[in-house]
Amino acid sequence: MNEVTNYKLNEAKFNARVAEFRQSDNLATLRDELALAKSLIEDRLNSANDRAACLPLVRDLLNTVGALVKANHTQELAAGELLTKDAVRILIKEVVSIVTDELRDIPGWEEIMDRICARLCKTVETANNKTPETSKLGD
Numbered sequence: 001m002n003e004v005t006n007y008k009l010n011e012a013k014f015n016a017r018v019a020e021f022r023q024s025d026n027l028a029t030l031r032d033e034l035a036l037a038k039s040l041i042e043d044r045l046n047s048a049n050d051r052a053a054c055l056p057l058v059r060d061l062l063n064t065v066g067a068l069v070k071a072n073h074t075q076e077l078a079a080g081e082l083l084t085k086d087a088v089r090i091l092i093k094e095v096v097s098i099v100t101d102e103l104r105d106i107p108g109w110e111e112i113m114d115r116i117c118a119r120l121c122k123t124v125e126t127a128n129n130k131t132p133e134t135s136k137l138g139d
Contacts, residue, residue, distance in 0.1 A: 033068055044061070096120065
């Protein structure tokens with residue numbers, strides 16, 4: 001059995017479980033890790049007879065949650081999963097340019113483009129990250 005090389009785990013069951021994780025084709029995402037950390041916090045708080053005794057662990061888990069949130073955000077930005085509003089504005093300028101090129105030969109195209117631009121700008125300015133995917137992060 002492959003043992004964990006970065007950690008010396010006292011119990012063989014931990015080494016075996018880590019080996020299972022390592023061989024899995026479905027590696028956990030940061031969101032999975034975040035959900036697990038939040039579940040651990042909830043479990044510790046709900047099962048503690050002496051809440052003061054579990055506070056150091058909960059504090060450490062909260063720090064872990066914060067680090068995972070930051071890492072997840074950074075990873076999604078780097079992967080192009082999230083765009084800043086400035087990036088969306090640049091995208092909209094390109095879209096407007098494309099639509100303008102296509103409508104240029106149609107009578108009244110300027111008024112059509114004005115309406116399109118106004119609607120797109122309003123949409124960008126009121127956009128937020130409240131989606132089914134991001135709501136999972138806030139649980």
